[in-house]
Amino acid sequence: MPWKESTIMEQKIEFICEWRTGKYTITELCRVFEISRPTAYKIIARFENEGYEGLRELSRKPRSPHPNATNGKVVDQILELKEKHKAWGAKKLHTLLYKDFPDELIPSVLTVHNILKKHGLVSPQKRLRRVKPVHPIFDPEECNEVWSADYKGKFLMGNKIYCHPLTIADSKSRFVFTAKGHYKENLASAKAEFKRVFRKFGIPGQIHTDNGSPFGSVAAIQRFTRLSYWFIELGIMPVFSDPAHPEQNGRHERMHRDLKAACAKPSAYDLKAQQRRLNSFVKEYNHVRPHEALNMKTPASVHEFSTRPFPEKIHEFDYDTKMKVLKVTQNGAIRWKSYNWVYLSASLQGKHIGALDIGNGIWRVFYRNVFLGYFDEHVFRKKEQSVRLETNLV
Structure with a gap:
């Protein structure tokens, strides 16, 4: 066992005393x-040369600076950047150094990390429990192929009112289109912000969300809500993470973690002040913050605008002539052959669906070009009753 740290000088003296007895x-x-x-x-040699003073622990600090030591101005800049961007790590700060210094003066990412650690600016990372990986549903190859959207968890503002930030981002470039603070998570608020974003940036092929209101509902057909059917009318396919699996939209969840650190700890006093913080975060996230998944480029430098403009007017849809076109009533059902009912969804009330006969009394039901489910006509022949649309054939 080595010398005990707290008594190293005492043990050296004791050792010399025992040695001198012979x-x-x-x-x-x-x-x-x-x-x-x-x-x-x-120890004996140092005692013979310098006496008991020679037993003191010598400093291990180099007498002269190491030839490869980081330039003092670079160190100061690293600390200044960390102070400005507290949630950023060594990789992102390392990228920003190239704006102010020549390549030969810039240290490695590990050195930047060590400088931050030396000054107590590195937070220890929690060890995560290893779990079986869940593969993401989408891995887009192009910008605007898939957008992700979600309401980041609510938080209290200084006036004791909750802020619910709606965030929309491109899954390929990680470009954040908006972080809009709302008082409630409802259809009207979400739809208004989606319209603003669509008018400015165009529309995507798909929108990936979780199953929370107003985006999806696990109890509804294909999880579609009123907002989902509006997306379908615009030519956007709504897609969802599996229930209780937010990690399937991990890119968006990771952005939410940065947003929370920048805007909610602490929060602003009211929604107007909070929105200024959210806008500042979006600007920095898109134009300043380097992103590892983009080879340390910024989302704004990678993102491309959609070539599909937002249609201000939604046109009527022409169903195939082989389909039977029916109108959904106010109770969310369609009347079948005068006296039977097939329940679909209250979100479809007033809209027209198409039913396609595939044989043996089985009908496939579509809203525009999106499949909703099946119903079996034989059920009606056995007994007059109402049935629900099924997503799978039994």
Whole structure:
């Protein structure tokens, strides 16, 4: 066992005192004090040359700066950037150094990390429990192929009112289109912000969300809500993460973690002030913050505008002539052959669906070009009753 840190000087003195008595050999002393023979001879030599003062621990600090030591101005800039971007790590700060210094003065990412750690600016990472990986539903190859959207968890503002930030981002470039603070998570608020974003940036092929209101509902057909059917009318396919699996939209969840750190700890006093913080976060996230998944480029430098403009007017849809076109009533059902009912969804009331006969009394039901489910006509022949649309054939 090595010298105890708290009593290292006392044990050295005790060792010398026992050695000077001449009663013990070096081997015996080394065994008792649990040190090596070279260490013992080194202590004796220092005592003979300098006395008890020679037993003090010497500083291990180099007498002259290391030739490869990081330039002082670079160190100062690293600390300044960290102060400005507290949630950023060494990789992102390392990228920003190239704006102010020549390549030969810029240290490695590991050195930047060590400088931050030396100054107490590195937070220890929590060890995560290893779980079986869940593969993401989408891995887009182009911008605007898939957008993600969600309401980041609500948080209290200074006036004790909750803020619900709606966020919309491109899954490929990670470009955040908006972070809009709302008082409630409802259809009207979400639809208004989607319209503003669509008018400015165009529309995507798909929108990936979780199953929470107003985006989806696990109890509804295909999880579609009123907002989902509006997306379908615009030519956008709504798609969802599996229930209780937010990690399937992990890119968006990761952005939410940064948003929370920048805007909710602490929050602003009211929604107007909070929105200024959200806008500032979006601007920095898109134009300043380097992104590892983009080879340390910024989302704004990678993102491309959609070539599909927002249609201000939704046109009527022409169903195939082989389909039977029916109108959904106010109770969310369609009337089948005068006296039977097939329940679909209250979100479809007033809209027209198409039913396609695939044989044996089985009908496939579509809203525009999106499949909703099946119903079996034989059920009506057995007994007059209402049935619900099924997403799978039994």
